[in-house]
Amino acid sequence: MDLSELLAPIASDLERVEARIRGDLESEYPVLARLVEHVSRFRGKRLRPALLLLSASACGGVRDLHYGLAAVLELIHTATLVHDDVLDEATLRRNVESLHVRWGNEMSVLFGDYLFARAFRVAATLGDQRSIDLLAAASESLCLGEILQTSERWNAALSEAQYLEIIEKKTAVLFGAACRLGAEGAGATPERAAAFERFGLGFGLAFQIVDDYVDLAGDEAAAGKSLGSDLLKGKLTLPLIRLLAAVPAERRAAVTELFTAGERRQERLAEIRRLLAELGIRDIAVARAAEFAARAQAALAPLPPAPALDLLRRLAALVPTLGGA
């Protein structure tokens, strides 16, 4: 069963979120309307809204507030995609050319800023102080995670613990916030809301580990986006950290050079892919993602059975497989 089949039971709820996003981004200014049209073609898996809606559903039901919060989450996420693509010099996103390819870096930075401001404006209109707190904290965390990752570029000594701290901040916290917002907005107790947040954190860690593996070893046509940017930008991710740990000591210097040298990227990428296969790093990455997915599922274990909980658990189980065969 693939992702869209799994999400079929909430397809109409996700459509309502889409409509909400479209309405929130309507603009009388032609230039903004064109920028919005461009990013609307990036429409992705909408995982964050899905987790929020399912968490709400498992805690008493989806309310009007939830559609607005889901839209805000997706606006924040889209803002980060626009900035990421500029910074990563990525040219493809969901099989559409990146915003900066068509509009230039300046407009893309400004439009990312606009989306972020718009997200907070929409959040403010929802009138729920607690949600604004959570959204602002999650946004700050993801910026901090990106800053920490950027400051550790080209550092071949980056530990797995440091890597996990970075991806928790830059990715998992927003997934955790999605689940917490869904649960709290449906009136969950603090203990229950915390359990949903833990689910989102585990889910997000698993998701980012898979995403990082795909960036190194995936197929651009299948992924629909530019890959290899971590290597280009000197970002050490789990597959490289594990690769370094797995090679015999006498080859470590040569392997380190593969991802700290600045040139011949295609050749280096090919050699790294060969080594990832030789040393079984794909299995290691998938196993690590599966561990975090299991941790996510465990967070929900104490809760009484519910269809939405079952869906959340199955979504988590799917994440380690998203990297493709």
Added chain:
Amino acid sequence: MDLSELLAPIASDLERVEARIRGDLESEYPVLARLVEHVSRFRGKRLRPALLLLSASACGGVRDLHYGLAAVLELIHTATLVHDDVLDEATLRRNVESLHVRWGNEMSVLFGDYLFARAFRVAATLGDQRSIDLLAAASESLCLGEILQTSERWNAALSEAQYLEIIEKKTAVLFGAACRLGAEGAGATPERAAAFERFGLGFGLAFQIVDDYVDLAGDEAAAGKSLGSDLLKGKLTLPLIRLLAAVPAERRAAVTELFTAGERRQERLAEIRRLLAELGIRDIAVARAAEFAARAQAALAPLPPAPALDLLRRLAALVPTLGGA
């Protein structure tokens, strides 16, 4: 009387805002602490906090909330400075090298995002829903203003009305929000709060007109920041619009080429400066700024006398002179 003398009566209040900003930006992460230390050296005139505090003072007194709001305004402003300097390729800011010169464009974009997220996080902790609304709307407006300006680059047919719409959105709205936040937070009536907002809008328009004149004709050493970026980036501002209107029709094509051609920037800047002097554009820009400063003062005219009102009026009167002799 210069700006710092005029602001002397609220110097200790402004110090409290400084302390608040320092506290809000404290971080356990060394890389963030170093980035914060860098931007703290940009410390500017703190005009937005000053307008907020004086508006509060004129409407019943400065409360704890106001220091927090002033800090948030300054964080938002600092975020835009960091991004502006990247986009404008400016290398100097308050006589200190721009953030991107030392840290690179990627870190600067991310740190601008962080400051923006941090601003909203601080705003959320203030627990005043209405303020978050105003701050988010002002932030959205300033991003929109920047986008409109960027989309009209190299357009020699830009009208003064379009220019004024752009600078109202990108600059004046935040000054207007500063005054409204000060007034509303002190319990002003809606009519009174609207009058303060109008003051801020007029003040902001006057301020940006002067700033745009300085960017073309000012002295970098005196301004303490990189100048000429509007010309470099094809941004038509009031002095150029008025210059085009003032030259005889037969010279218009040649003058237009001065700011639409991509090369020989120093030569073109020198020629434009000569024309600005020849055609008396400085006086025109100063007069236009003075009109908006007078409009700002007029907004406060119906209010009963108060020392803070007097200071606001004198600040507005000072703006047209800030461009230097």
